[in-house]
Amino acid sequence: xxxxxxxIPPPALVLIAGALxxxxxxxxxxxxxPDGWRFGLAVAFFVAAGVFGAPAFAAFGRAxxxxxxxxxxxxxxxxxxxxxxxxxxxxxxALTSLLCAWAVLLNQPLAFAGPxxxxxxxxxxxxxxxxxxxxxxxxxxxxxxxxxxxRWL
Numbered sequence: 737x738x739x740x741x742x743x744i745p746p747p748a749l750v751l752i753a754g755a756l757x758x759x760x761x762x763x764x765x766x767x768x769x770p771d772g773w774r775f776g777l778a779v780a781f782f783v784a785a786g787v788f789g790a791p792a793f794a795a796f797g798r799a800x801x802x803x804x805x806x807x808x809x810x811x812x813x814x815x816x817x818x819x820x821x822x823x824x825x826x827x828x829x830a831l832t833s834l835l836c837a838w839a840v841l842l843n844q845p846l847a848f849a850g851p852x853x854x855x856x857x858x859x860x861x862x863x864x865x866x867x868x869x870x871x872x873x874x875x876x877x878x879x880x881x882x883x884x885x886x887r888w889l
Contacts, residue, residue: 741865742806746858750831754838757850767843774843781837789830791819803827808866814874816881824885828858855888863887 769777796803799813805827819826835851870878 740861742808742862744861745804745806746828746831746862749854749857750835753835753850753854757835757838757842757847760844760846760849761842768845769840769843774840778837778840781833781840785830785833785837788819788823788826788833792826792830794818795820805862805866808869809873811870811873814870814877814881816885821885823889824882824887825863828855828863829888831858859887 793803795815795818799815801813801815802808802810804810823829832851832855835854836848839847839850867878867882871882
């Protein structure tokens, strides 16, 4: 299974998960949320994705380091400021939030498995391998950061 480590770009995983979630509408249980709640909650998840994602990309841009999660070894800076003071993985929080918004819009209970499975997969095959590389590359500085900031939220 280690062959999956840092191999599939997370945005591609979001598209795959989103497509699979859409199939939950086929033969799934009755809708779970009324429209008013559904749209409000979907907007909240979408806004949360922007709150976490936009500043994360901006911070990487300012640090002039790669945002390519498949080529983590090319990272040139350890980013620990801004949104990274609250979560070590704001881009993954943003992607998970987008999937949550999609699940809410689909309005099918089975669709909520999508963000959960995405987060589990990302945690095991993306974040854990990234943390190994960051530990090797940035040593004590990364370990101190890792101890002081949560992986997700």
